[in-house]
Amino acid sequence: MTARIYQPARNAMQSGQAKTKDWVLDYCPDTPRGIDPLMGWTSATDMQQQIRMRFASKDAAVAYAETEGLVYTITEPHKRQTLVRQGGYAENFAANRRTVWTH
Numbered sequence: 001m002t003a004r005i006y007q008p009a010r011n012a013m014q015s016g017q018a019k020t021k022d023w024v025l026d027y028c029p030d031t032p033r034g035i036d037p038l039m040g041w042t043s044a045t046d047m048q049q050q051i052r053m054r055f056a057s058k059d060a061a062v063a064y065a066e067t068e069g070l071v072y073t074i075t076e077p078h079k080r081q082t083l084v085r086q087g088g089y090a091e092n093f094a095a096n097r098r099t100v101w102t103h
Contacts, residue, residue: 001048002028005061006075022054023061025072 004026010017027048036043055061058074065072087094 001030001070003065003070003072004028004075005058005065005072007058007077009077022056023058025053025055025061025065027051 005023006026007023008020010020029044029046029049031044031046033042033044035041053061053064055064062072062074091097
């Protein structure tokens with residue numbers, strides 16, 4: 001059984017950072033998904049694909065994978081750059097601006 005350990009990215013539809021601090025362990029599929037001939041739905045026989053475990057740290061996730069005897073890969077997260085302007089938001093409305101503020 002192989003597993004993937006990663007820190008999830010934030011939701012693209014929101015600016016918040018909720019649920020991005022934990023580390024997640026997902027099992028990789030052992031068998032490919034198949035199409036049900038009657039309904040046409042995609043299904044799988046491997047129930048491990050439905051398991052998603054959350055850990056407070058990467059070390060805890062690695063320790064769990066090693067105690068269970070799992071082969072795992074770790075995907076390091078890409079950190080966001082901080083976007084801080086020199087004057088900040090208040091600079092848009094400053095009285096001593098050099099240029100006219102327009103849209």
